[in-house]
Structure formats: structure tokens, C-alpha cells
Amino acid sequence: MRFRMSDRDPVDDVGSAHLGRLLLRALRQVQANAVTKLHGCGHPGIRTGHLPVFGYIDDTGTRITDLAARAGMTRQMMGRLVRELEDLGYVTTGADPDDQRAVVVTLTTQGYGFGADGEAVKASLEREYEELLGPGEPARLRRSLALLANLGAGERQDG
Numbered sequence: 457m458r459f460r461m462s463d464r465d466p467v468d469d470v471g472s473a474h475l476g477r478l479l480l481r482a483l484r485q486v487q488a489n490a491v492t493k494l495h496g497c498g499h500p501g502i503r504t505g506h507l508p509v510f511g512y513i514d515d516t517g518t519r520i521t522d523l524a525a526r527a528g529m530t531r532q533m534m535g536r537l538v539r540e541l542e543d544l545g546y547v548t549t550g551a552d553p554d555d556q557r558a559v560v561v562t563l564t565t566q567g568y569g570f571g572a573d574g575e576a577v578k579a580s581l582e583r584e585y586e587e588l589l590g591p592g593e594p595a596r597l598r599r600s601l602a603l604l605a606n607l608g609a610g611e612r613q614d615g
Contacts, residue, residue: 491507506541519559548564
């Protein structure tokens with residue numbers, strides 16, 4: 457049996473859609489839009505998977521283990537992403553001066569340039585979402601998502 461796309465507007469089904477699936481699809485679309493715009497800014501080698509490195513690295517450099525913890529991924533996966541970004545010229549790695557066994561990741565000049573382009577892309581996307589959703593709606597959505605993201609945080613900390 458072949459499935460075909462429905463002619464109906466996907467928004468019509470939002471009432472019965474699983475919230476988690478909608479959130480995941482929205483995240484993937486936001487990331488895909490950002491990466492497409494970043495490619496247009498002169499960063500053709502960047503993939504969605506690289507974004508957490510830039511999102512969690514400190515200006516003075518960050519250990520791979522800390523990047524992995526912040527991003528919620530394994531050290532091995534973060535190490536792979538860092539190697540890819542190092543090959544592309546966005547980061548450098550070196551031994552931590554406080555612990556020679558640890559690897560510290562720092563942004564290169566190109567990496568800082570990417571950060572500036574990323575901020576411009578973020579602002580552009582925010583304007584697009586404001587236009588799509590209506591005045592004030594992205595801020596309202598942000599508050600709602602923050603509540604969902606922190607749902608149960610109190611119970612986890614206490615118990």
C-alpha cells in the first residue's frame with residue numbers, strides 16, 4: 457500500500473498531534489533553517505550536529521568533557537564533532553594547562569566569525585518567526601517552552 461501526503465493543512469491536525477513529536481519536528485526545522493542560512497553566510501561545511509559545540513563553548517576554551525556534558529552527549533561523540541570542526545578550521549584543541557590529560561577546545565578567528573554570523577542568522581530567524589506567528593507570539597512560545605523544559609526540575613533536584 458502506498459501512502460500519499462495529505463492535501464490538508466498540517467495545522468489542521470495540531471489538536472491531535474503528539475506534543476513531543478511536534479516539538480522535535482519544530483527543533484529540526486529551526487536547525488535546518490539555521491544551517492541553510494549559515495551555508496549562505498560562507499560556512500558550507502557546517503552541519504546541524506556541529507551547532508552544540510558553538511552553543512556551549514566558552515570564550516576562553518572548554519574541555520571536551522564539559523562540552524559533552526553541556527550538550528547531553530557522549531565524550532566520544534563530542535570529540536568527533538570537535539575533530540570535524542578542527543578540520544574545517546573553526547576550533548583548535550590542546551592540552552588543558554591544569555590537567556595535561558584533558559583536551560581544551562578553543563575557537564579560532566574563523567570560529568569567532570561563525571559566532572557573529574550565527575547571531576545574525578538567529579536574529580533573522582527570530583524576525584521570520586515573528587512574521588509567521590504574529591507579534592509577541594515567539595516570546596510567548598519561548599516562555600511556554602521554558603516552562604516545559606523545566607517541568608519536573610524541582611522533583612529531580614529534591615528527590
